[in-house]
Amino acid sequence: MTNFRQDFIRFAVAQKVLCFGDFITKAGRNSPYFFNAGLFSDGTSVGELARFYAQAALASKVQFDVLFGPAYKGIVLASATAVALANAGHNVPFVFNRKEAKDHGEGGVLVGAPLKGRVMIIDDVISAGTSVRESVNMIRAAGAEPAGVLIALDRMERGLGELSAVQEVEQQFGIPVIPIASLQDLLTFLADQEGMTENLAKVQNYRAQYGIQQG
Ligand SMILES: O=P(O)(O)OC[C@H]1O[C@H](OP(=O)(O)OP(=O)(O)O)[C@H](O)[C@@H]1O
Numbered sequence: 303m304t305n306f307r308q309d310f311i312r313f314a315v316a317q318k319v320l321c322f323g324d325f326i327t328k329a330g331r332n333s334p335y336f337f338n339a340g341l342f343s344d345g346t347s348v349g350e351l352a353r354f355y356a357q358a359a360l361a362s363k364v365q366f367d368v369l370f371g372p373a374y375k376g377i378v379l380a381s382a383t384a385v386a387l388a389n390a391g392h393n394v395p396f397v398f399n400r401k402e403a404k405d406h407g408e409g410g411v412l413v414g415a416p417l418k419g420r421v422m423i424i425d426d427v428i429s430a431g432t433s434v435r436e437s438v439n440m441i442r443a444a445g446a447e448p449a450g451v452l453i454a455l456d457r458m459e460r461g462l463g464e465l466s467a468v469q470e471v472e473q474q475f476g477i478p479v480i481p482i483a484s485l486q487d488l489l490t491f492l493a494d495q496e497g498m499t500e501n502l503a504k505v506q507n508y509r510a511q512y513g514i515q516q517g
């Protein structure tokens with residue numbers, strides 16, 4: 303594992319964005335951990351988050367021409383990551399959508415750069431894959447081509463069948479999903495921390511119950 307994935311988990315835990323306790327996921331599962339990206343809510347933490355997204359994008363070697371951030375959280379992620387990429391020497395345009403079409407002024411649903419070429423979607427998490435599906439539809443409707451999906455954390459758990467929602471997206475659209483970090487990285491982090499034995503056991507149990515098949 304490259305270091306930035308562990309650094310990201312450490313950062314998310316320190317920011318209390320990645321929390322341990324009792325949470326209910328969108329799928330109705332009782333989870334001992336939760337990633338709440340909305341808590342990255344000041345300039346320093348969003349800037350740091352964007353640097354991690356930029357590192358993951360560059361490490362993936364997936365080629366793309368434009369970043370697309372689905373509303374609403376994706377708007378901040380796409381714009382901040384475009385700044386981080388530019389600071390790393392890659393000036394990439396970005397575009398995002400409005401949830402409701404604007405019927406005055408310039409009108410329409412898309413804001414920012416033209417949606418064309420190879421498009422990297424950027425979001426916080428994939429739960430059921432609805433947001434990615436809608437994004438792919440918008441990208442194709444514009445005559446562009448989805449290149450991949452950047453997310454912060456892959457929970458590596460089953461969807462309705464044996465595959466995870468992330469794997470379903472990869473299979474359905476034939477594009478890679480690139481997480482900054484995954485449940486495996488979280489487990490490695492927990493195993494390394496003093497005072498986290500109980501959380502480690504709970505996350506391991508959760509994975510045994512809901513995790514995708516390994517290797
Ligand atoms: O894979 P899915 O089932 O689509 O779930 C994941 C999506 O849900 C959340 O956004 P939401 O649609 O709630 O909008 P928001 O960004 O306005 O919070 C999240 O930011 C993802 O975009």
Ligand SMILES: O=C(O)c1cc(=O)[nH]c(=O)[nH]1
Pocket residue numbers: 326327328329335336337338339427429457
């Ligand atoms: O499954 C979810 O709904 C979910 C899990 C998680 O860790 N973070 C999040 O925003 N949603």
